[in-house]
Amino acid sequence: MSRLADLDWKTYEARVQSGEAVILLPIGAIEQHGPHMSMNPDVLIPEAIGLGVAASLPNALVAPPIAYGYKSQVKSGGGNFFPGTTCINGKTLIDTVHDVVVALARHGNRRFVLINGHYENSMFIVEGIDLALTALRRDGIDAKVLVLSYWDYVNQDTIATVFPDGFTGWDVEHGGVLETSLMLHLHPNLVDMDKTVDHPPATFPPYDRFPADPSWVPESGTLSSARKASAEHGKLLFDVCVAGIQESIRGEFG
Amino acid sequence: MSRLADLDWKTYEARVQSGEAVILLPIGAIEQHGPHMSMNPDVLIPEAIGLGVAASLPNALVAPPIAYGYKSQVKSGGGNFFPGTTCINGKTLIDTVHDVVVALARHGNRRFVLINGHYENSMFIVEGIDLALTALRRDGIDAKVLVLSYWDYVNQDTIATVFPDGFTGWDVEHGGVLETSLMLHLHPNLVDMDKTVDHPPATFPPYDRFPADPSWVPESGTLSSARKASAEHGKLLFDVCVAGIQESIRGEFG
Amino acid sequence: MSRLADLDWKTYEARVQSGEAVILLPIGAIEQHGPHMSMNPDVLIPEAIGLGVAASLPNALVAPPIAYGYKSQVKSGGGNFFPGTTCINGKTLIDTVHDVVVALARHGNRRFVLINGHYENSMFIVEGIDLALTALRRDGIDAKVLVLSYWDYVNQDTIATVFPDGFTGWDVEHGGVLETSLMLHLHPNLVDMDKTVDHPPATFPPYDRFPADPSWVPESGTLSSARKASAEHGKLLFDVCVAGIQESIRGEFG
């Protein structure tokens, strides 16, 4: 039982009141990921990784994900103009992260790991945490928070295996081999490999343009092709992320 | 397939671009519900009802729930001081509702049903919608939104069946027969009837007091006993809510 | 002299510096109440009740009312689309309540009673108080606040007397017998009984609809008829509210 919200409150209280529990909070987005995949990988993947991490860390609990994230950007998510991409303002995400962490800290929690699944969220998570730690400090509470994006745990060996033809960067992995492989491993019913589109990785000029110009983005909405994704590679990616995050937690929280 | 986020974006686009799809948005909370039940019934019940409603309304889609809700109040949820109750500020909920509805409307959606599962959310949902409709109107978009709390669909006959010893009001049903029965029907693994506590329905003075006084609330966190809850009554409650909401939707959206 | 703002500051200081004064803060709204009554009963009634309460509580003071309240809702106030209904955003009301209570606490006040006269205000008052208490705690100040809506002090006996033909709930009392009787007692010059309209109490579907549909609401703007209102019943209602609130204050503040 590592889903925080699946516990009754007395069991939860018993597990967290020492302040030594580690709360894993997945933060994602509802965003198109190509014609071959559902729009929730940015939520489902970090949640699954959180559960994987907690599976062998008895003091870890996975909080309900923050499902709606910051606006999709052209170079990392195709852009906010795609039907289905359903994103919130930056201030709203900052406030949500702040409020949830402050509420959890009031239960006695002092150790947090925020697992991000959507590139565009990063800086708004950072700001939410900064404001939350300031607020908590004023209440006499010192908490410690790790913030990570799961793909940063994929090491060079795994990259070499998963991208045998060369790796063009996490940014163009939107809807590509990384996310599709993970979804094939975790939620194969939400992927239809027959609908993947073959196209070279997207390339972009060195600037961003607003309003977005849809012609910059492959019509599929993916920034690289998912054709070479596989559940097997998904398992490999999943395992390397889980193991790496566990190691970070053990290093920081003992 | 009625979960919005489980669709790929092209399928989604095809279903919503006419503006005639009905988007069901569950809004809940993470809140203690007594020692016998998980802390997510306010999310899981409206989501399940949404899926039930959509099951026989082909143009309906259920969006991912807004999982974190407004602060628990003593008289309707036991109070915000219980461990596990994890709530957000009013302004954050207003903004989240606003942002999500505006984003969905930009995909072409014009018909929304917000299914609330947490009493304290109501007025913040109302304000989020009011601000969203103002914003959309300035963009030349007219949308129509129904806002409901599922228990308002439980009719007198059902009340008479489920509460044979008398009904003392929805307010003290927190963690009681209503929610426990629904969870026994929908998620029996998240209920442990052996841990239910027997106590009379809570009674309160005519005012609220801040900061909350824990002695006003039964130690269990429930405001009435769940002892007489049953999966059978849960099914009855579920069916009457689903049927009623479907009827409202047909009446308003044809 | 129980109006706070009618005192000079030195007299005020002498009365509040012990921290044992009770500050009564009326919160209302400017909202249509039918063709037979002015648009300020939600301000005037709680202010009058506050003064009535203070009349026999020597340590009580009535602060100037917050006159503008949250947006009128169809089922409790007819809706925000009526000419004359002049309401503010939820965030503005939250902030106003917060700021006023924090300012009064900085004078040494620790005991507050917020007397609400407008149903739609309730949750925004709650949030304003929650934020104010958090802010004050960070300044090393612990205050205690009672929040009440005056009609919750009308007991069953009084209901039986005032509504001899049956009581259909406070929600449809907007502009009806309750408020009109109180205004006839308190401000008879602001009521014209000749203009009351006779219609059955409004009934509504179990959901709210946005934007509001004016056809849901009686053309008069009242949700039940005020025909049977009387100054005599107004006095009875006034006295029972005043006595009940005094009792709550004595119970909580000694």
Place this chain on the structure above:
Amino acid sequence: MSRLADLDWKTYEARVQSGEAVILLPIGAIEQHGPHMSMNPDVLIPEAIGLGVAASLPNALVAPPIAYGYKSQVKSGGGNFFPGTTCINGKTLIDTVHDVVVALARHGNRRFVLINGHYENSMFIVEGIDLALTALRRDGIDAKVLVLSYWDYVNQDTIATVFPDGFTGWDVEHGGVLETSLMLHLHPNLVDMDKTVDHPPATFPPYDRFPADPSWVPESGTLSSARKASAEHGKLLFDVCVAGIQESIRGEFG
């Protein structure tokens, strides 16, 4: 009947629907005004002036005052540290002005006069109006707003009469002859001339200091002595302000 909120909504609608009514909105503050006077002159004076203006302008209506204003400053109000001075944040005042004007404009009103009674409010009123006009323009509404502080209508002749010993500026008139005379004329029961303190007008360095240094301010809280105030001069001041504002309204609104 020129108090907006004393009208029933149908009468109000009839008076404003042409868009030619002039809405007068008094904006004040609750602030100490010395040991000899109540803490509400900044509300009562502009409200009375508004009613005086409306008395001979049949299309004018006086809205309920915004009673709580911006924080008192040392050089114009003695400072925010005085017991009784009960002020709100700048953002809250901006939002209140915005919301009230937008709400009134939605009834069809296009002509507004904001009568300020508290020096420190001025720039926050300006910002509230600027934001309101932007919002209304986006709704296709063009409104016109006059913003004034009543003392700016006191002409040189009146100054010569009321301050025969010389005039040292409106800034140090806080709690002095101007406001006390007006209150003696309008609300003599809220003034006790026996408690006036005799001291020379306050003088200040060319900078402001935060936090405020109470030693900069006369112990009385007044910035100049009210000893020479009189009801007769109050009437003179009142009449000149009323006449001047009427002339401005006729000039701008015909």
Place this chain on the structure above:
Amino acid sequence: MSRLADLDWKTYEARVQSGEAVILLPIGAIEQHGPHMSMNPDVLIPEAIGLGVAASLPNALVAPPIAYGYKSQVKSGGGNFFPGTTCINGKTLIDTVHDVVVALARHGNRRFVLINGHYENSMFIVEGIDLALTALRRDGIDAKVLVLSYWDYVNQDTIATVFPDGFTGWDVEHGGVLETSLMLHLHPNLVDMDKTVDHPPATFPPYDRFPADPSWVPESGTLSSARKASAEHGKLLFDVCVAGIQESIRGEFG
């Protein structure tokens, strides 16, 4: 070296860690100042004065100016409708002042002097400082802040010299002799005296009007003529401001 941002951080740390450094923060605006002058005098003048002040106060440092200020008003800056006038919302200026002062205080600074160069900024600076001091106090930090507008340091003798034909008030000095003289002294390359326009000082009715009426303002954008400006008078004005501010600092900070 008195420009804070020109120091490397180790040198800066050495200078401020005692808490006895005085941080001078210029706050200006980008605003038209007539056809004969650049749009940045409200930034350049207070920055130059700050540097002048710091030149003989070894513990003073000048922080980078806040360059964008509050919206230009008709009676003091010509109005916000002029091309080139580039102003920010009141809330944004409040927040900027708050954030910058809080950040500087976290380095150990406890002594601040805010040098305002744009009349319309004043109250928003005051509010930013009030909120910053509240925040810092909650962090256990007591800071002291002087807020000034440089023209308040011009004494009667200097006025007599610079305005030999009579002085009509700082308000109509926008783009006139005061600012033009200072710019001729400090940045002569940004003034073209040949383009000055001769017109009498602007006069205004006792109210403000929104939206602004451009016909109230001289076509030039200046509120009085700069024809009689000179670098010599600019030096005189500069020196008197610098000396006065130094004296205030010595008086308050020793």
Place this chain on the structure above:
Amino acid sequence: MSRLADLDWKTYEARVQSGEAVILLPIGAIEQHGPHMSMNPDVLIPEAIGLGVAASLPNALVAPPIAYGYKSQVKSGGGNFFPGTTCINGKTLIDTVHDVVVALARHGNRRFVLINGHYENSMFIVEGIDLALTALRRDGIDAKVLVLSYWDYVNQDTIATVFPDGFTGWDVEHGGVLETSLMLHLHPNLVDMDKTVDHPPATFPPYDRFPADPSWVPESGTLSSARKASAEHGKLLFDVCVAGIQESIRGEFG
């Protein structure tokens, strides 16, 4: 004359009223950059690049920089705990970008290039622009904005020249060869090469930690050594950025 604020308003109006001017807005930060360099390179470099770009684009104007930026992060700026690093909240930066762009657009400008000099600003700039474009669209204005960070214009050839020993990424270039070379070229008086520290490029774990752990960062505050910086390489970097940005502008705006 390409500094916007150095123009008088009539000259400015003539240059921008066609809507074809390109407004370059530098956005930086005040942040420590090691013991050998001033704390303003993130402002001075993009401003200089803007001026370089404008030098051969006659319709370009450089607006005054936004000097205060978002909080320094450990992995890209050393962290917000360094003395001298003076940063603002995310919401404040969002609002500032929004307000400045909206104000400039009201002058008729439709073409913007935001030149970022501080990595941590990026997402807050994006959000400010998104909100500004929404606001402008509601006013009937369509603008086009390019957002760029200047280092993204440094091509592979230049990297090979400037980093002959290998390039470890822009992230660890904080205070390193890139910025120091540019400052040596542009502002040699603000660099003291004798104070550079020799250390290998910083390496970090795959997560961020809050509050920051200073032991993660070299004591110098730089993330890689600036020892091999030179004015010659600074010129090379400057020229390649200027040329690249000019090409982007010509491509997008013709």
